[in-house]
Amino acid sequence: MSAIAEPVVKPTSRFHFIFDRRAVLETVLIAPAIIYVLLLVGLPLLLAIYYSLSAYTIYDPTWKFVGLANFKQILQNPTFLDTLRNTFVFTFGSQLLGLVLGKFGAFLLLQPFPGRKIVRALIILPFAVPVALATIAWQWMFDSLYSVINWTMIAAGILTREEAPNWLGNPYLAMLCIIIINAWRFFPFAIVIFLAGITAVPQDVIDAATVDGAGFWRRNYQIILPMILPIMAIGLIFGIVFTFTDLSIVFLLTMGGPGGATSVLGFAGFQTGIVSGDVAHGAAISLFMLPVLLVVVIFMLRFIRRREI
């Protein structure tokens, strides 16, 4: 009977011996991913910082160090300050609108009703479809002459054809348009995040609160909301990062116009660094995103640590 307890002895090569040490195997398995990310995210990030401190252009690829001169020039440029303000307006405007829509949408989708699956599938569409393609559909809806939105308002008698707004030609309306498109793109994401959070709240917690006399609002804002706050925070972080650094909506819809009214950081960095070839200034403009990203990262790390305790 001793044969059962006998360990199976395999001929081990040196290769096997090394791979059988857990730490070594773990390092070998993760190495390709780390190397890829270091080379194509870490290195470019450092390069971007260096470019912003140099006089590098594609016509004169010099590594000459100029210190903070690029940043100083950019900050003295009033159009850049507008760009910075636009970026904040765009980000927080669209996130706020997206959250409000998401909250109401989730509230509706929480109740069972016939056809709920199909409704959910349709509501997810804006988040699923590539944003560039959706933007081009919206551009057609905001068309100066054939806008379906204007047509509807004219047909409903709200406006006459002379009063019909030129959505992308007016600075304020153009900003409103990019906010609407971005909020439209993110609200399904907010709905799904809310739903995932709410369905994860244990029913007995809600029941207990009801028994203890908590009404509808109290249950919503003092019991459920604090419990879904972590998942909401993560959703919001994604929304803010991807909106703050976005380029595609502005590039396709307004090209920063009219008169720079919708120029955002990503777009300005692209125009200066790629289109004009002034890599140094373009990199400096893009790096203004970094403080926001750092805040987000710190927030996320603290949040993850708190969750563990």
Added chain:
Amino acid sequence: MPRPAARALRETGFYFGVAFFVILAAFPFYWMVITAFKQNSDLYDVTNIPFWFNEPPTLEHIKYLFEETLFARWLLNSLIIGLCVTAITLVTAVPAGYSLARMTSRKGEALGITIFLTYLVPPTLLFLPLSRIIAELGLQNSMWALVLVYPTFTIPFCSWLLMGFFKALPIEIEEAAIVDGCSLFGAFIKMAIPLSIPAILTVVIFTFTLTLQEFVYALTFVSSSDQKPITLGVTTDLIRGDVFFWGEIMAGALIAAIPVAIAYNLFLDRFIAGITGGAVK
């Protein structure tokens, strides 16, 4: 008497709310469909009611796309890019996700979070240095530049997704295999991978849709028409000067959007579980 009336009122309000959200979300896509199949004379007549066909629908826009533009080529480019990026992502992210899941130390967790955070580093911050690196490598204006660059966001995302999955896989299964004479590496290859086929399938779908959705890198690195992926081609190449070919643009956008929309709907729950990383349990 007031009870049923109040209920009816509330239900009407509820369905109005649902209808509002459905119209808000889906109308642009309805608009794509109707534009893609409308005749030009119908499309550009402001006296027509725009919401339906005033003249018989037509396939001429789709025919034009395939016969007169590089649309088929863009589809092929996107397919090649998607397949190559998926292959690179699987080879690197599956072992990485497994390794992250099995690392017990705090260092392992920190490493996992760091990798995930790189997913948040935006293309608009990296495109300038990357465009110089790509020029150095001689890949400018080629879709292979995208094959090289896209894994920078698919690898972090998929490693994180797979880490969550491997963590849920009981380690006892692998330990049993090791007791039976399997090496550590063998346990990963022969036990962990076959058991994670559903997760790997999810990763394949998401890698593919992420490459289809990407726009910024494609715009920055590729300017020759015949090298463009579908999203870039449809949105930038069907505009001649100031003239927009709306029928063709909408038809192209529709064809490119349908597969992504379907894939997303099928795998949405896994996507949400992936990015929230078990913030709710």
